């Protein structure tokens with residue numbers, strides 16, 4: 257007996273906010289993302305990733321590392337500390353200028369970013385209560401301040417890093433020396449960053465603690481603008497390869513007046529989230545600003561020596577800087593869909609499905625014995641689990657009707673399902689002995705596959 261087959265219908269349209277509500281609730285219900293410290297009422301702008309969210313995030317980071325570091329000869333990785341000498345943040349400009357203009361609403365006491373006020377009939381209003389009694393904008397530094405060591409005074413102040421990039425700049429010379437790379441070359445890093453955002457919002461989109469995936473790609477001055485274009489295109493390819501539709505991505509050329517003063521060109525790669533078009537990643541040509549600043553402030557040379565021309569100079573840098581959490585959210589939003597599929601009795605019902613690319617999906621394959629009270633079916637299914645587990649994340653499920661087990665996996669985006677049935681045991685047709693049903697999540701199509709071919713077949717599709 258084979259598992260029942262399903263059919264597919266086009267997704268039903270839902271409005272942005274209704275869609276977002278469903279996504280947030282699915283994330284909680286199935287263990288992708290929870291509010292941090294939830295049992296104590298949470299803490300605004302902070303999130304915990306549950307079992308599936310942690311897998312999804314790890315798959316994204318691993319794929320970024322693979323593409324940006326392992327598959328290239330010209331990039332090496334590093335893993336810097338979160339706390340650094342305060343002098344780093346003085347030299348980089350963060351201590352003085354990493355600020356948002358902030359306004360308080362005197363009516364409801366909300367603290368708001370000045371650029372997020374709503375304007376009605378020429379007057380600025382509080383987006384929370386509609387009040388017009390607002391303070392003048394004041395600068396608010398987004399870095400979290402902390403103290404290192406036993407004394408809490410000015411001499412022990414530092415900050416949780418607001419970006420990972422500065423660790424790369426201050427180690428530029430050491431990494432250049434040990435890696436013996438020639439320009440152009442890059443240093444990549446994935447790690448936590450912290451910003452005391454005034455208004456964390458849109459689920460994990462704007463958080464106070466988040467992860468970044470950053471590459472600093474060092475080059476000669478004359479290569480800067482060309483490499484800016486190159487990295488923008490590379491990064492667009494990356495998003496395509498993790499399953500984000502090209503037509504939902506937009507490249508914004510950041511206008512001169514909004515760019516950091518030292519940048520000669522910046523692109524924002526934006527995604528159409530259900531709550532609007534928002535930045536996923538910035539690709540910026542930062543010139544030689546950061547290295548020059550650190551060389552000046554530290555008094556240590558951060559120059560590159562060109563053996564051919566015998567010249568010494570400070571390299572320029574192009575930086576693709578992506579947010580892990582924002583990309584995870586984009587992946588979930590992109591994957592979320594609903595269609596119609598028949599239930600156990602053939603009646604059509606709404607199916608919730610996360611259409612993750614197999615390489616990104618938290619669980620790659622579900623394994624199901626058709627009946628849980630049949631020892632032979634269970635033993636065979638467990639054999640398959642053992643066979644596949646070294647290659648991928650597996651979920652073994654023996655409880656409930658097979659159709660319901662498929663639905664549970666569809667909902668968390670598992671691309672493949674393997675069902676062990678009586679044909680696997682060779683009871684009906686000896687030719688089918690040691691074959692299983694392999695079901696594909698999106699098409700719901702099923703085919704018979706020999707157990708011995710499963711690992712190769714699946715590994716080819718998830719890598």
Ligand code: ATP
Pocket residue numbers: 419451453460461462463464465466467468535536537538577578579580581582
């Ligand atoms: P925004 O304008 O949305 O505040 P930004 O331009 O300040 O972002 P960058 O400093 O360029 O962001 O940081 C690079 C990337 O880090 C962003 O594209 C984003 O993916 C991620 N990022 C920045 N701030 C946050 C945050 N508060 N929460 C989650 N991710 C963030």
